[in-house]
Amino acid sequence: MNRLTKLFQHKTADVLNVYFTAGFPQLNDTVPVLRALQEAGADLVEIGMPYSDPVADGETIQRSNQQALENGMTVGKLFEQLQDIRQQGITVPILLMGYLNPVVQFGVEKFCQHCQVVGIDGVILPDLPLEVYEREYRPLFAEYGLKAVFLVTPQTSAARVRQLDALADGFIYLVAAAGTTGAQTDMNADVDAYLSRTKALGLRNPTLVGFGISDAASFAAASRHTTGAIIGSAFIRLLQQTPAGERTAAIHDFVAGIRPVPA
């Protein structure tokens, strides 16, 4: 069974999804960071495929993308790095997140095939239009066992949330507030109202909230109305600031600090 599906069958609260950029800070850090996150207890890992023009992301993630590209990271290189991870004890569900153009240039079907071979469970492509997904990508994703995750924002209409929920089969990614990733979100009354409004829609998919989650308090606040939360920029900053030798321990501390009592 798809690891993502299995995860959400067993766990319905406080799910922690951590994002990091492939090939960052160094080209070959992808698998060590992934392994450390699994050991530290992250429920789900989102690996970013770096892109030169990531418009939905803020400065922190954009810089990590630039650094990774300068390091020589590509979609093909990422698949090489991930080749044997499932044989080497990586069991955590993995999503690939990235923009459409590098995937299109790699070849969409070839991309799906590679995902299946290395054991990727789902994909987030924020600039993939829903109708294009439905027409061209959905059959391919289904054929290669990939789950699709869609974003929802406070401005997304209820009708469109339902449409996205009907097409998604991984989870719904709730963008906490208007803005790009890494913006400081105060888990204020507006965000709380948005999350509780979304909860009231009774979506069939689990929901994870992201953008602006950086510590235990924001994680707890965000998870109140959702299945869990996603941390990206705060984790990228940690990778950036920690010397290579101390990284594994720092990742353990970081995850423990976000969710002090792992379920």
Added chain:
Amino acid sequence: MTLTAPSPYRVDAAGYYGTFGGAYVPEMLYPNVEELRDNYLRIIEDPGFQREFTQLLTDYVGRPTPLFLAERLSEHIGTTIYLKREDLCHTGAHKINNTIGQILVAKRLGKRRIVAETGAGQHGVATATVCALMGLECIVYMGAVDIERQRPNVDRMRMLGAQVVPARSGSQTLKDATNEAMRHWISNPTDTHYIIGSVVGPHPYPDMVSRFQSVISAEIIRQLLHQTGRATPDFVLACVGGGSNAAGAFYHYLDEPSVRLIAAEAAGQGIDTGHSAATTALGKPGILHGASTILMQTEDGQVTEPYSISAGLDYPGIGPQHAQLFATGRAEFLSITDKAALDAAFQLSRLEGIIPALETAHALACLPLIGAKKDDVVVVCLSGRGDKDLATYTKHLEEYS
């Protein structure tokens, strides 16, 4: 010359030109783009809108712009050349045709703030101008490199009350300014309208902008008929960065196969030098800034940093309609080097007393290349004036003395 049948060169109901176009935007932008898509045709086809738009173009922009028979240049090149004088528009370029249209759309959508990107600064100035005219807040993103090389336009925008924000990512030019403007729009989704300055971006921008710029070819038809007795020239020439002046100059001729449409792209220091912005020569299909189009990119789909002496052509893509015109062969795309553009700029200045924008100089540089005969009628869209480029021209004055 009203079109009733579907044209392969115009946007279809789904927002595509053939396989190019669409709206490839993250969900954060979807409501904004949807709002625009659902309303733009209703708004701009409304007689009240048309009246206000036309009146502002006449009384504020100074339209119609002249169609000038350039006799000395014609003699020099050996054909008959008319210049469509968009450089005589208020603010000095065709860009204001679009910003007047979009500010009226924004007002009707109840927006309070305008965000824009600019390369050479012409679109930024045109946006700052209409924001001042309408009393709307204006934020313009501009590459840090472009801010340095287009200083007079930066000062003009500030004088008009706009906030100019430097884009410091990537190559710090137009592509990065566009990314930053999109980010700003993502962060301010309800009260802000993004005035895109070219025929790029997600549907409906390419169609909306080309409709506003179509006033150029509509006037050419009337003026050419009046001056020569024929409505269709043999050639229409325009430069293409994103391609808005070309879209406007081509608009009413798209389905007139007797008119050869020539698009000039910036080859920079040469197509094979790695310092170029010649998109169709170097690019391939992909997705950039919300549209499927042709763009310069690496094998891995990373967008290539473009280069051109002219900030307005320093863009790695072209509008989706132009991608379709290129793919179908309806328009011919020529690559013009920095040097050829400079030659053409000095030539026009000396022969006709008109200093063109560096962008426009690329279109002028096509004149000797298209094989026009003496009696052929050639229209060049003189998209903007060269005052803003004086610092660059000054560096080369000695070579042309």
